[in-house]
Amino acid sequence: MKVISLLGEKGGVGKTTLAINLAITLSNMEYKVALLDADPNRNASKLISLRDSDKPIDAFPASTQPHKDVKKYKKYDFVIIDSPGRVVDVSGKLNEGIAISTVACSHLVIVPTSASPNDILGAGPTIDLIHRVNQDRGKKKPKVNYYFLLSMVQGNTRLARDAREHIRRLYNDKGKKVKIFETETAPRIAYQESLTIGESVTEYQGIFGRAKREINALTEEVLKNAEKIVL
Numbered sequence: 001m002k003v004i005s006l007l008g009e010k011g012g013v014g015k016t017t018l019a020i021n022l023a024i025t026l027s028n029m030e031y032k033v034a035l036l037d038a039d040p041n042r043n044a045s046k047l048i049s050l051r052d053s054d055k056p057i058d059a060f061p062a063s064t065q066p067h068k069d070v071k072k073y074k075k076y077d078f079v080i081i082d083s084p085g086r087v088v089d090v091s092g093k094l095n096e097g098i099a100i101s102t103v104a105c106s107h108l109v110i111v112p113t114s115a116s117p118n119d120i121l122g123a124g125p126t127i128d129l130i131h132r133v134n135q136d137r138g139k140k141k142p143k144v145n146y147y148f149l150l151s152m153v154q155g156n157t158r159l160a161r162d163a164r165e166h167i168r169r170l171y172n173d174k175g176k177k178v179k180i181f182e183t184e185t186a187p188r189i190a191y192q193e194s195l196t197i198g199e200s201v202t203e204y205q206g207i208f209g210r211a212k213r214e215i216n217a218l219t220e221e222v223l224k225n226a227e228k229i230v231l
């Protein structure tokens, strides 16, 4: 079982959309996939429930401790975790419990961000949190691998061209280069339309669909990365 999570305190950057698209696309490649919904709003599960019942996807609600939940899904090839944005408790205090627990059980963490400098900066607390979990692991356990993913990026703009450099400038860590997926997603209506029937863009679009190509390319990159995971 390999655990891949979509993480980010910043809301609306595409975590749920990407979690659903990855889960369905991997599942259609004959991998056994569980979508673990760690967001209390349960949007991922609700969207998956809109699917035609002939094409089921195993989606499960998570507790506030996803690292405990994943133990139930050892028979799956992949567990994809959709995590919430910023969570505050009743007193208004930031509650990072779900995020910490999610990172703790992940083999690969994907942090989506738009190309906007504000959003790229907004990923800071999430990257700090991943580093904290990694430090707490000590030397014996492998560090959690994380990648930025540029999401909803308008191609052929100066902002898009500069985004990678901007991420590197902010997040290269002590000489270690921050990793960014080659694949980017553009703002495309297919990402929204497909979810009205709980489908991935890879199911919804025809062979020349651009969103479909993006998710296929992303899935390939994720699989290439997952091959290196030693369980």
Ligand SMILES: Nc1ncnc2c1ncn2[C@@H]1O[C@H](COP(=O)(O)OP(=O)(O)OP(=O)(O)O)[C@@H](O)[C@H]1O
Pocket (backbone or CB within 6 Å): 009, 010, 011, 012, 013, 014, 015, 016, 017, 018, 039, 083, 084, 085, 086, 151, 152, 185, 186, 187, 188, 189, 191, 192
């Ligand atoms: N590539 C895209 N093109 C167009 N719209 C997109 C794209 N990706 C996501 N969206 C839309 O952007 C909005 C936010 O996406 P999504 O819910 O996936 O983000 P999120 O990071 O999960 O948000 P939250 O932190 O609130 O859970 C949704 O309306 C979604 O349909």
Ligand SMILES: [Mg+2]
Pocket (backbone or CB within 6 Å): 015, 016, 017, 039, 043, 082, 083, 084, 085
């Ligand atoms: Mg979400």
